[in-house]
Amino acid sequence: MSNRCQIIGVLDNGLTGLSSPALNALKNADVVIAATRVLKLFSSSINSAEVKDLTGQLGKVPIWINHALAEKKKVVVLATGDPLCHGIASFLSKKLGAEKLDIIPNISSIQLAFASIGMAWQDAKICSVHNKDAGEWQTGSGAEHGFYVLLQTINQHDKLAILTSPENNPARIARMLIMENMSDLFTMVVAENLLCADEKIFQGLSIAELAKQNFNGNDVVILSRLEAKKPELLFGYADDAFKQRKPDKGLITKREVRAVSLARMQLTAASIVWDIGAGSGSVGIEAAKLCPKGHIYAVEKNVTDFAIASENARDFALHNYTLIENKAPLGMENWPSPNAVFIGGSGGELAELITLCLEKLQANGWLVMNFVTLENLSTALEALKQSGADWDITQIQASRSQPILHMNRMRAENPVWIVCAQKAEY
Numbered sequence: 001m002s003n004r005c006q007i008i009g010v011l012d013n014g015l016t017g018l019s020s021p022a023l024n025a026l027k028n029a030d031v032v033i034a035a036t037r038v039l040k041l042f043s044s045s046i047n048s049a050e051v052k053d054l055t056g057q058l059g060k061v062p063i064w065i066n067h068a069l070a071e072k073k074k075v076v077v078l079a080t081g082d083p084l085c086h087g088i089a090s091f092l093s094k095k096l097g098a099e100k101l102d103i104i105p106n107i108s109s110i111q112l113a114f115a116s117i118g119m120a121w122q123d124a125k126i127c128s129v130h131n132k133d134a135g136e137w138q139t140g141s142g143a144e145h146g147f148y149v150l151l152q153t154i155n156q157h158d159k160l161a162i163l164t165s166p167e168n169n170p171a172r173i174a175r176m177l178i179m180e181n182m183s184d185l186f187t188m189v190v191a192e193n194l195l196c197a198d199e200k201i202f203q204g205l206s207i208a209e210l211a212k213q214n215f216n217g218n219d220v221v222i223l224s225r226l227e228a229k230k231p232e233l234l235f236g237y238a239d240d241a242f243k244q245r246k247p248d249k250g251l252i253t254k255r256e257v258r259a260v261s262l263a264r265m266q267l268t269a270a271s272i273v274w275d276i277g278a279g280s281g282s283v284g285i286e287a288a289k290l291c292p293k294g295h296i297y298a299v300e301k302n303v304t305d306f307a308i309a310s311e312n313a314r315d316f317a318l319h320n321y322t323l324i325e326n327k328a329p330l331g332m333e334n335w336p337s338p339n340a341v342f343i344g345g346s347g348g349e350l351a352e353l354i355t356l357c358l359e360k361l362q363a364n365g366w367l368v369m370n371f372v373t374l375e376n377l378s379t380a381l382e383a384l385k386q387s388g389a390d391w392d393i394t395q396i397q398a399s400r401s402q403p404i405l406h407m408n409r410m411r412a413e414n415p416v417w418i419v420c421a422q423k424a425e426y
Contacts, residue, residue, distance in 0.1 A: 003069055003072060003073075003074065004069075004099075004100055004101055004102045005065045005068075005069065005075040005076075005077060005092070005096070005100055005101050005102070006025040006029070006074070006075065006076045006077070006101075006102050006104065007076075007077045007079060007083045007088065007089050007092065007101055007102070007103045007104070008022045008025060008026065008076060008077070008078055008079070008083075008104045008106075009022075009079060009080070009081055009082050009083050009087075009103075009104060009105045009106030009107075009108075010022075010038060010041070010042070010078050010079070010080060010081075010106060011080070011081070011106055011107065011112075011194075011195050012041065012080075012193065012194060012195045012196045012218075013195040013196075014041055014042060014045070015042075015045055017106060017107075017195065018106075019104065021104060022104045022106075025074075025076055025104070026042070026045060026046070026076055026078075027045075027047070028074055029046075029049045029074050029075065029076040030049055030050065030068065030073035030074045030075065031049060031050045031051075031052065031064070031068045031073055031074070031075045031076070032046050032049045032050070032051050032052070032076050032077075032078065033051075033052045033054055033061060033064060033065070033075070033076070033077045033078070034053070034054060034077065034078035034079070035053070035054055035055045036053050036055045037218075038078045038079075038080065039051060039053055039078075042078065049076075052064055054077075054088075058088075058091070061077070061088070061091075061092065062092060062095040062096055065077070065092070065096060065100070066096065069100065077092070080109065081105075081106055081107065081108035081109045081110070082105040082106060082107070082108040083103055083105060084103065084105065085108050085110065085126065086126065086128040086130065086163055089101065089103050109163070109191075109194055109220050110124075110126060110161045110163070110220060112191070112194045112195065112220075113161065113189075113191035113194065113220035113222055114161070114222065116191050116194070116201050117189055117191075117201065117203060117222070119222070119224070121159075121161065123158075123159055124159045124160060124161045124222075125153060125156075125157040125159065125160045125161070126160075126161050126163075127149075127150055127153055127160055127161070127162045127163070128162070128163040129146065129147065129150055129162065129163070129164055129165060129168035129173070130163045130164060130165045130168070131146065131165065131168070132146065132167075133146075133167035133168065134146025134147050134167070134168050134172075136172065136175065137151070137172070137175065137176035137179055137180075138179075139179050139180065140322040140323075142295045142297070142322060142336065143272070143294075143295055143336065144336070146168065147168070147172075147173075147176055148295075149293075150162070150173070150176075151176060151180065151319050152292055152293055152319065152320060154177070154182070154186075154223060155182075155292070155319050156229075156292055157225075157229075158224070158225040158228050158229055159222075159223065159224050159225065160221075160222070160223040161220060161221070161222055162220070162221040162222075162223065163220060164215070164217065164219045164220070164221060165217050166216065166217030167217075169215040169217055169219060170188070170190045170202075170210060170213070170215050170219050170221045171210060171211050171212065171213055171214070171215055173188075173221055174188060174207045174208070174210040174211035175211045177207055178207060178208060178211060180319055181317075182319075183206075183207040183208060184226075185225055185226060185227075186207065186223045186224060186225055186226065187223070187224050187226065188205075188207050188210055188221060188222070188223055189201065189202065189203045189221070189222040189224075190202040190210060190213075190215065190219050190220070190221055190222075191219065191220045191222070192215060192216065192218060192219045193216070193218050194218075194220070196218075232289070233289070234286075234289045234290055235258075235259065235262055235286040235289055235290055236255065236259060236286075237255070237282070237286065238255060239252055239254060239255055239282075242280045242281065242282045242285070242312050243280065243308050243311055243312055243315075244279075244280040244282075244308060245280070245304055245305055245308060251279050251280060251305065252279060252280045252282050253279070253280075253282050253283050253344055253370060254398065254413055254416075256396060256398040256413070257370060257396050257398070257416045257418065258282055258283055258286060260394065260396060260418055261283060261342060261368050261370060261418055262283065262286055262287060262290065264366060264368045264394075264418065264420045265287070265340035265342065265366050265368050266339075266340065266364075266366050267287060267290050267291055267294075267339070267340060268291070268294070268339070269290075269291055269292055269293045269294065270291065270293040270294045271287075271290075271291045271294040271338075271339040271340055272294055272295055272297070272336050272337065272338045272339050272340075272362075273287045273288075273291060273294065273295070273296045273297070273338055273339065273340050273341070273342065274296075274297050274298075274299075274332070274335065274338045274340075274341040274342070274357070274360075275287065275296055275297070275298035275299070275341075275342050275344070276298075276299055276328045276341065276342065276343045276344065276345070276346070276353060276357075277299070277300065277301075277328065277343060277344040277345020277346060277347065278298040278299065278300040278305070278306075278309045278323060278344065278345075279300065279305050279309065279344055279345060280305065280308055280309055280312060281298060281300075281308070281309030281310075281312045281313055281323065282312070283342050283344060284296045284298040284309075284321060284323075284342070285312055285313060285316050285318065285321065287340075287342070288313075288316075288318045288320050288321045289316070289318075291320065292320065293320075294320060294339075295320045295321070295322065295336075296318075296320060296321045296322070297322050297324075297332070297335045297336075297338075298321065298322065298323045298324070299323070299324050299325075299326055299327075299328045299331060299332060300323065300324075300325060300345075301325070301326060301327040301328070301347050303325065306323065306325040309323055310323055327347050327349075328346070328347060328349065328353055329349070329352070329353060329356055332356075335360075337360050337361065337362050338357075338360060338361060338362065338365060339361075339362050339365045339366075340361075340365055340366050340367075340368065341357040341360075341361065341365070341366070341367045341368070342368050342369070342370075343357070343367070343368070343369040343370070344369075344370050346376070350376060350379050350380060350383070351379055351380075351382070351383040354367070354369075354380060354383040354384065354387065354421075355383065355387065358387050358389055358421065358423050361423045363423070364422065364423075365422070365423060366420060366421070366422055367389075367420070367421045367422070367423075368418065368419070368420050369418070369419045369420075369421075370416055370417070370418055370419075371416070371417045371419065372414055372415070372416055372417075377393075377417050377419070380419050381393075381419070384419070384421050387421075389421040389422060389423055390421065390422045391419060391420060391421040391422075392419075392420055393417055393418070393419050393420075394417070394418045394420070395415055395416070395417050395418075396415070396416050396418060397412060397413065397414075397415040397416075398412075398413045399411060399412045399413065400413065
């Protein structure tokens, strides 16, 4: 067999936690690669091997390994726990190829954390924020924030194990949960310095108390929902499920039109959506339910409607929805390029907004617009013709049953034109 790089999972109890094959590989190594903390832990066990510290130099590790293997040297990489569970082994396998690696896994810190409190973990969602400093969470942050994926994952699961880092520590996670009004939904346990003399298990503390604790970064967080998350309706909510301003029938995109509009937006779980002229927020809110890994950015200029849409978003407990009070396109400068755009109101800037949205749309993205007046329809069609985009129109005129004495009649809703456009490919 050709020489391979040995990736060995290690624990904080040092040599005691290594199997015989792992001990032999370490003893006979010509080159040992590991992070600073691990190298210190095993410093007395590394004989004459060349030592390379990978802290802050992860990109160089494949080069080091290839160079050493070419010289027929025996290379060992020490990684904590199971190197294939949010560890370096996956990275090296992609860079070098699995055929150049022999992996000797160890018990993961996640297993040890759950064992410390006697909780089964086969149903736990495993996450990691063991990466660069994400900064403190701010309500309304989007996918650009390092905690965004974690928040969406927490929102979707009942039990989670989270690998942390010195900056992205358990207290920061606790503060995010408090800001998102989720601190009363979970119990939180923190296991720190597992298998070390100063091992600590923070259990029985509230999330508010944990938010004020100091942690050293060698921690595993266990989140367990107090009540299992119940299946939720994704879309198709009744109109009265949304608060709305009611000068007449209610400033809301009706359920029948909303369903077709959402279908034409061609959403995926990870879609980025713009909702322009949010009104009551119904379209953006249902889009947020359909896109749990994505984000909805909404804008509304009317102060009353903005307040109503904000209240609706809170009522639906959304964590992937950002609403600003402004007249589009003001305030939209830093929004990420969307996969889909919905225009429910334009504030008199319809032609300009259509041009902007088609320009910002990602490849194969859709612009979907609702109109109830001939004038806005005409403006939209003229703008689309000049843009060169592919477009089509669907007219919907739904009728709903209404009781009359001991019988029922049909009451017609206002007709709505749904105009859909896709950016032209050049």
